Amino acid sequence: MSSRIYETEAVVLRSQNLGEGDRLITLLSPSEGKIRATARGARRGRSSLVAGTIPFVHGRFQFFRGRELDSLRQVEVHSTHVAIQSSLATVTVASFMAELLDHTTAARQPAEGQFTLFLGALEQLDSVPESVELQNLLFAFELKLMDVLGFRPRLDQCLQCGRSEEQLDAWVLQPEAGGLLCSACAGLLPAGGVRLFVPERKAMQYLLNNPLSRAPVLQLAPAARTNMFRALRMYVDFYVNHKLRSLPFLVAVLGLPDTLLPGEGARVYDGASAKRGRQE
Ligand SMILES: [Zn+2]
Numbered sequence: 001m002s003s004r005i006y007e008t009e010a011v012v013l014r015s016q017n018l019g020e021g022d023r024l025i026t027l028l029s030p031s032e033g034k035i036r037a038t039a040r041g042a043r044r045g046r047s048s049l050v051a052g053t054i055p056f057v058h059g060r061f062q063f064f065r066g067r068e069l070d071s072l073r074q075v076e077v078h079s080t081h082v083a084i085q086s087s088l089a090t091v092t093v094a095s096f097m098a099e100l101l102d103h104t105t106a107a108r109q110p111a112e113g114q115f116t117l118f119l120g121a122l123e124q125l126d127s128v129p130e131s132v133e134l135q136n137l138l139f140a141f142e143l144k145l146m147d148v149l150g151f152r153p154r155l156d157q158c159l160q161c162g163r164s165e166e167q168l169d170a171w172v173l174q175p176e177a178g179g180l181l182c183s184a185c186a187g188l189l190p191a192g193g194v195r196l197f198v199p200e201r202k203a204m205q206y207l208l209n210n211p212l213s214r215a216p217v218l219q220l221a222p223a224a225r226t227n228m229f230r231a232l233r234m235y236v237d238f239y240v241n242h243k244l245r246s247l248p249f250l251v252a253v254l255g256l257p258d259t260l261l262p263g264e265g266a267r268v269y270d271g272a273s274a275k276r277g278r279q280e
Contacts, residue, residue, distance in 0.1 A: 004065040005073070008032050011058045011118060013098040017043065023053045025072065026102060027061065030115040034105045037063055037070040049075060056081040056094055056122055083126045090125045092253040093138050096246045097121055100142070103242040104149055113148035117141065120212045133216035135254055139228060140207040140215035142236050147208065151239045154179030155205050161185050171196045173231045175238035194231035199224040204232075226257055 010029040018024040023042040027035040041047040052059055052075025059077040063070040084090045101118060105111045121141050129137060146152055157164045159177045161184070172186035173179070174193035180201070186193055196204075203220050220228065237244070251258050 005062065006032075006065060007060060007062045008035075009059070009078075009115075010035060010061050011115065011122070012053060012055050013102055015053055015055050023049075024069075025053050028101055028105060028111060028115055028118060029061075030112040031110055032107070033109040033111045034102065034107050035061075035063065035070055036068075036107070037072045039072040042072070051075075051080065052077050054080070054085075055091075055098065056084055058119060058122070079122075081122045081126055083128055084122065087128050089131065089134055089253050090128050092246070092250055093134050094122060094125050096138070096244070096250045097141055099244055099246050100145060100236070100240060103240050103244075104145065114145065117144050117148055117212075124212050124216070129216050131255060135225065135229070135256070136207065136215040136218045137212065138250075138254075139204075139232055140210075140212055142232055143204060143208045144212070146236060146239060149239065151178065152208070153204070153235060155201060155208065156180075158182040158185055160188075165201070169198055171201060173235060175235045192234075194227070194234050196227065196231055197224065200228040200231065203228055229256055 008029040008031055010027040010032070012025055012027050013034075014026040016024045018038060021041055021043045023039040025037055025039055025042075027037065029035055039049045039053045042049040042053040044050070049072060051057070052061070053072065057075075057077055058079045058081065059075050061072060062074040063072055081094075084094050097118060101114055105114055121137065124137055143153070153173065155165075158168075158171075158181050159179050160181050163182045168182050170183050171180045172183060172193040173196050174181050174186060180196070181193065183195075199220060203218055203224065206218060207215055248258070248261055250256075251261060
């Protein structure tokens with residue numbers, strides 16, 4: 001085999017039409033990281049690449065290494081995750097996860113953790129969960145992605161003064177700090193954050209510490225759920241540091257409040273109550 005030909009296990013993150021009958025695909029491989037490749041003839045009926053180049057297909061792929069883009073030669077499909085395509089909600093969640101991965105992985109850098117996490121999530125999405133279960137899965141995925149990338153939030157004590165979780169009811173999740181601050185410490189720092197109360201803090205711990213398959217059963221009151229989503233968005237967006245194109249659609253499809261979308265003042269937290277906490 002030519003040294004410019006290589007083979008790897010991978011999953012398709014994104015697939016765009018290119019020219020008359022080709023596709024431009026983005027894949028995630030445990031050993032190669034993010035791969036961008038052209039798939040010639042992938043939209044023509046007879047090509048073996050047709051089925052292997054649609055989003056969320058997992059398989060073994062063979063490429064010809066190019067200067068900018070690689071070129072897909074062969075695919076051996078392991079799983080198409082076809083059930084995900086049967087529901088708008090599951091496709092939307094899987095696409096959002098893929099967008100997060102696209103922005104947090106690089107070419108030629110192993111991404112074993114991200115790859116395993118995404119495959120696990122696709123497996124859960126294959127069972128087409130209900131709306132609330134889908135939200136839980138997404139939240140768990142985002143927390144675990146932070147962990148894999150080295151930004152696991154500390155959720156059991158104040159990162160500044162060390163006060164433990166039993167000592168306080170209200171906390172501030174602050175991305176710059178990498179986790180929780182007690183309201184007193186948060187009030188002393190200029191940076192923003194989102195206030196977290198016991199239910200959503202415990203829920204985040206649960207999602208972070210349990211396998212993805214346990215995420216759907218999480219029970220959480222709507223207000224706590226909204227607050228958790230708000231805190232997570234701020235935390236994840238800080239580290240992903242890209243405008244997420246599919247976020248507005250995701251919010252609409254999952255029935256999440258659109259006040260959660262980033263915009264003017266979205267990152268301002270309730271500084272006044274944090275200061276009150278300091279005086280208590
Ligand atoms: Zn503190």
